[in-house]
Amino acid sequence: MLFVWILVFIFSLVLLIKSADWLIESGEKIGLAIKIPPFIIGVTIIAIGTSLPELASSLAAVIKGQTELVVANMIGSNIANILLIIGISSLFAKTLIxxxxxxxxxxxxxxxVTGIFLFVVWDKKIVLAEGLLLIAAFVVYLLYTIFQKRDKIKKPKLDIDKKGKQIDKKVFVFLVLGIVGLLVAANYTIDSMVKIAEIFKIPSSLIAVTALAIGTSLPELVVSAKAAFKKRYEIALGNIFxxxxxxxxxxxxxxxxxxPLIVEESIFVVGVPFLVLATLIFVISGISKKIHFWEGLMYVLIYILFILNICGAV
Incomplete structure (x- = not known):
């Protein structure tokens, strides 16, 4: 039975990531077809799309009453993004500029943003008012990004007719597939994760902060590693920011x-400090304008230390 649930978890994770891709691509094409400026699409549909796997699985967790999984998944994903993905990317590139x-x-x-997060989780829960604060901060960030970076966002190559009035029917098919796939995959991802945790008699938040976090960070890993290998450093690093x-x-x-979201003791005691540590290391490394091979190796080793600590804390 364990093997079956592990397969369900892996398949659901793959479907979750692929469905997010379909949704992003179709949303992109529809947005440009109805003449939404490309730079707005770039900082909304595409940017939000990178967080769709985490968002979908978190919403599914809340609906199922597993609210403690949300913050665990988010913290685990952000730590993996910095320590694991930037670490691996710098190992590929030798040096990230x-x-x-x-x-x-x-x-x-x-x-x-990390400071705001520390403020809202200090009492080990995130309530409605704090959620509204986070979303308000997101709106401010979105507007700031649109006005600051609109000239730097390139228009994607799209399969739209020359008149720009018609949209290929396949786009709508993939839009629907993306939405349905996200809903189904998120549901089974959470179900399988809870079942695996029950079989091993461990908190499901441990799986959320490790396996689920790494899984939902795979798109960022692929993008950043490929970009680093091709020396497109701004993409490799900007993707993580x-x-x-x-x-x-x-x-x-x-x-x-x-x-209201619950922050479990182990996540608060281990996960939050490691998130702050990872963020500070990332920013300090950036000040030198280079992230060297040895720093990337250090990132990966710190991530391994995080995994060992979080496993020992539960």
């Missing part, structure tokens, strides 16, 4: 509008 925009604009934003900010503000904010 940090652009000035990331130092001057994105780093302060990431620190500010954006994803972590969206995860904190949306993945923790939206579900808390439905039910």
């Amino acid at each position: 940090v652009k000035r925009d990331l130092i001057d604009l994105d780093s302060p934003l990431l620190i500010a 954006g994803s972590n900010i969206f995860n904190i503000l949306l993945v923790a904010g939206v579900p808390s509008l439905i039910k």
Whole structure:
């Protein structure tokens, strides 16, 4: 039975990620076809889309009454994004070059958002008012990004007719498939995770902060590792900045509008400090404008230390 639930978890995770891709791509094409400016699509549909797997699984967890999984998943995903993905990306590239925009604009934003998160989880729960605060911060961040970066976002290549009035029917098919796939996959991801936790007699939040977090971070890993290998450093690093900010503000904010989110003791004692540590290391590394091979190795080793600590804390 354990083997079956592990297979269900893996398959659901793959479907979750693929469904998010379908939803992003179809949303992109529809947005441009109805003449929404490309830069707005870039910082809304595409940016929010990178957090869809985490958001969908978190909403499913809240609906099923597993509110403790939301913050565990979000914290685990953000730690994996920095320590594991940036670490692996720098091992691929040998050296990651940090652009000035990331130092001057994105780093302060990431620190500010992490600070807001610390404020709302200090009492080990996120209630409605705090969720509204996170979402308000997200709106401010979104508007800031639109006005600051609109000239730098390139228009995606789209399969739309020359008149720009018609949309291929397949786009709507994939839009529906993406929505349905997200709903189904998120549901079974949470169900299988809870069942696996019951079989092993461990908290389901442990799986959320490790396996689920790594799984939902796979799209970021692929994007950043490929970009680093091709020396597209701004994509490799910018992808992580954006994803972590969206995860904190949306993945923790939206579900808390439905039910108050509980932060388990082990997640608060181990996960929160490691999230702060990872964020500070990331920002400090960026100040030197380079993340070297040895720093990437250090990132990965710290991530392993995090896994060992979180497993020992439950």
